[in-house]
Amino acid sequence: MGLNIVFLLLLLHFLEELTNLCMLLLRALKPHCRGKLCVCTRPCACAFVGWVRGIPLFLSCIFVPFLFFLSLFFFSLVRIRKHFAMLTFPGFVPLGEKQSVQAACEARRRYLAAHLVPLYANTNPTELWNNIVKYREHSGTDSNDCVETYEELRISYKGYKSMVYNLVFHMTIEEDKAAPASERESRKRLYFSHPFLSPATFLSFPRAEDGTISAVPMYAFAAKRLLLYRLRIKLELTARVVPMVLQDPVSKVAGQLRCPPSASSPLSNGLTQDDIENFLVELVPNLRLVRDIPPWMQPYYLCHASRKFMFMCDTRRTGAIAIDTMMKSDVFSELLRMYESDAQDAITTFPEGCTVDVAASHLVADTGVDDTVAALVISYEGEGNHPDDMYTVKALEEETVLRVRRSQLYWNPGSTEFLTQDVLSMDNWFSLPLMGRIYEHYTSLDLDGDGVLSIDELARYCDSSFTSLVVERVFECHVPHSGKHHVMDYKTYLDFVIATEHAATLPAMKYIWSILDLEGTKSYVTVDTLRGFCKEVASELIANGLMTDISAQSILSEVIDMINPKWHEWVEFDDIVRSGHQATVLPILLSYRNFYAYDCREQTAAEANDEYA
Template identity: 25%
Template sequence: SLPRLRVKRAHQANPLHAALLDAVHTTITEREAAQLLDHTALDQFWEALCQHAVASGPGAAENDKRLSWDAVCHVRADLPARFAPYLTPAIFLHFQRSERSDISLLQYFNYVLRRASLEEAQAELHAYDRDYDGCLTEAEVQEWISDLVPTLHLQTLNTSFHKFYFYAAARKFFFFLDKSRRDRLPIQAILLSPILTELFELRASDADADAELPREYKRSNWFSSYNTLRVYGQFLNLDADHNGMLSRAELGKYSHGALSNLFLDRLFQEVRTFDRQMDFRGFLDFVLAVENLPTPEAMAYCFRALDMGGRGGLDALTLETLFRAVSEKAHRVFGHEEVPAEDIVNEIFDMVKPATPGVIRLKDLIDSGIGGTVISILIDCRGFHKYDNRD
């Protein structure tokens, strides 16, 4: 059966109150949209800047023009008021100036392009903010992504998979940005996140709408159709009893059984499950964690399982217990030679250099710069084998 998706039922607001909010929301959204710089406006902006820009010197390239503050003032006088916010002293002073106190035309216009793109995204996101609190729920992010789909390079994604694409795409935003687990994301956090940039890299222009993305790029971008089908396929292959959920035993087959039994047992004690079964949303969090171990968010996810005593720190005994589970399974399943746990624990303490001797906390792992490697050693037979056979 299809993977199950557990969703909280939305609170039903008073109809009159909801209608008033919708009217206010629509008015504000339309006002914001009217101020955006579309392609035509950006072309007009570029032409005005070029008219007042000067060559950087004799024999300089055409694309190496400069803008003085006087030139910017002339552009502001020539263009309608909607362009004024992009032609301020603060923006001009943001750029490195030459001895003549002028700045690069290209750098200036690239800034305008990036800002216009962010402002367009901001207006789009606000349109989905139903209660206008500056935040989006996961359902609202999914709705926004569903409306983005026609503009993305997703030609190979069948419409029957769109539902799971929306879940997978939205889940990355929440896994990395919803640190307090409020199930709501500030729009500002979305706009400032590199995750948004990763998603927008799949936006297709009219010229390349039918072009095929490079294979390696599709593999590395979480939002590609290739990646959605990969993760969805993993879930279906693990779901041996076809009930749309993963048991502890079924998840144990992930990565050809390379994760330690102790880590998996602890994971099912710490993460949200339903009758000791993991749904597709939980599996997405799991995949995002194990595939992004060097990130603070992935380390935090795994640390909850590693912290067996719930004391917020890993002492030598805990580290030895965790590593023995890896070493024993690597020997039993993969035929690797067992390694003394004490030696590895000493190496881990030497690498991490915790603030409190003898106890490694999450912050120590993050600050060390090698926290992902340490966690891989403690949960993954292949991760330890890679570490043990490093050059």
């Protein structure tokens, strides 16, 4: 602001000098006018004198405010540019530095790939727990390495530091003191800057009077971050899409995938669906029950699992997502609920009488590598949850008794009724039984067996409960045309399932919104359009005998009351988001069974209460 005032003072000084110059000109003209100008030319001279006299006033009234605001704009622009230069923009790297930055990124990936084994060794949750037990605070009566309860596990700062040095540097504090000073300083800097095992981690937990902290919460905190650190390394090595900040403009024009930039790690590569599938392949041994997937089913499971990441995280539909976006999503948390840090804990015991699959090569030599046959578990040795435990099974078709290792058994849909709900996890998208049910439904819809679905075949989805208008709009908006045939493949089918099963999420709301937007406005849907969808639902309810006195207007009234739009003639997308009833409103516009379940919700709740009583 001070610079603006200085500039204004200089401008006023300039105008003052200009005024003085004009006054000198007036004085020079006055004697000349008195004696030598004729009558006819005197008015012209006087007019000229008046015009010259008005110049300073004109400049003061017009140009001074204009130049003042221009100066304000100029200095504000300079100040804003200075602030912008202080920020880190994920989408800008100077052209001359692109090659050096890209070389540094490649060097980082090569380093991670070369040091993968020691990095994993230093981030093993099992080793972390063993070191906590080793360096815990011993009580007066605690002379051995066992404790009665987890609450008794406490650790002092001295024990915490010894635990970290042994886990990260593989040495004791005494060995570190005997090392050269340069090495000690290097380890000290790493210890104090460690992302989740620094002294700050110890100080973040409540301490007792003796200065110790509870070891179990600290272990849970560190183990989770160790796991995320290991998964982040895997994703960094798997991602292939070059970030926008390092892409060549020529390659952008050529159609290269443009991954949205990440604010926290703009130089990390992006992930395609194939990259996510490659990442999931490495996690399969640690996923409960998924580790027992039959070989022929694995490609379908990988497509099933990766598709939800792409649907939920790739909101711009660029074909790639940032690593940060994936790891911060609810879908990633859902995946971690199926993950076991120790692969041994992911092995499930198949009880006696359970149906499993075994490789067909145990019965017939000349079969395919991925072929399996169903078998019945007769007995097993040990606890049945170790890869080398022997199982005795009987093939169902040829009634041949076989002895196979636990690692040679595969999951079969018939085993569902023998396993607990915790193992099945049917409410988790990454559950193998849930994936099997969705894939089985897809194959049952495919009447001609060509591997894709037509409009008539998709109309049978969910017992033909979706209205014909909705099915047609799904193909119109979300199924790409492939030549003369307009068919839905498995990936597109999974998008449809995810959208209809998770209608409360923002990507699903956008998916369904495009179905409702018959006019193609992309900003609002008229009430008359909604009446058309309600009319379809009412017709199906009457045709199937579920309701006889229902009308489109009554359904529309329910919908409008729940949405409560800002304008009575149309509904905007923000109205649905603001209503908080998107999980109810959107499904009842698609399926008549959804509206029937909504209309009978009170009766269903009353029956459930009677059963509970």
